[in-house]
Amino acid sequence: MLTRRHFIATGAFSSILAAHPAFAQEAVEPAPSAEPADPLAPTQVTLAGAIPANQIHMDPNTFRLYFSVGGDQAIRYAVGVGRPGLYEPGAFFVGAKKEWPSWTPTPDMIEREPEKYKQYEDGMPGGPNNPLGARALYLFQPGRGDTYLRIHGTNSPRTIGTAVSNGCARLTNEYIVDLYDRVPLRSNVFLYTRTG
Structure with a gap:
């Protein structure tokens, strides 16, 4: 069970206000030749500081999601985020994972x-026509349970890099499968505050 003490100890309690310093800028960008041909493809990056492994950190201001793999290394994904007024920053954990999930609007x-x-x-x-796409990570909070926020797939790649959803984060179906396969249940998820 994740507790308030756990969030304070990991720095997550304060991170709901501003992005973790390690994500303020990536210390080392991949060499130009190492950049994937697909600009939405996951890319391994070196961060400006160390982050515990198996955490998700999402910066809605840059439309980037980072999955930490230990030390100062992370896999960076391009995402779409919730539109103004519907995006919810905070500290969460992955309470469920589903392949080709069903969907009901709130x-x-x-x-x-x-x-x-x-x-x-x-x-x-x-x-394939379901708004949650190929995979979904369900975000929970202690004492609240399911928040109805998801990190999920989409078959509309044009929405990546935009703020158009009803609060959830989205990746292309291809790349949500990649993230889904890496993320263990109960992984910590930090959605940082929008500043623009």
């Missing part, structure tokens, strides 16, 4: 955009 989503979501109020089975 009551708030239906209330905001009934013309778009009312038809799905009984849910949508998993599959």
Whole structure:
């Protein structure tokens, strides 16, 4: 069980306000020849400081998600994030993982955009047309349980690098599978505050 003491001890308690210093800038960018041909592809990077392994850190200001692999190394992913007013910063943990998850819009989503979501109020089975895509990591908080925030796939790559979702973070289906396979259950997740 993750406790307030755990978050304070790991620095997560203060990190909900501003990005961890190690992510303020990457210490060493990959050499130009090492950059992937696909700008959305995961890239191993060296950070400006050490981070414990198996943590997710997401900076909504740069549309980047980092999965720490130990020391000062991380895998960097391009993401889309929640639109203004729907993005929720904070410290979370991965409480569930699902392949080709089903999806049901929240009551708030239906209330905001009934013309778009009312038809799905009984849910949508998993599959290529499902908004959660190929995989989903479910974000929980101690004492709160499921927050209804997800890190999930999308079949709309044009939304990566934008703030358009209902609060969740999205990667292309190909790259959420890569992240999903790396992330253990109960991994800590830190979503940093938007500054712009």
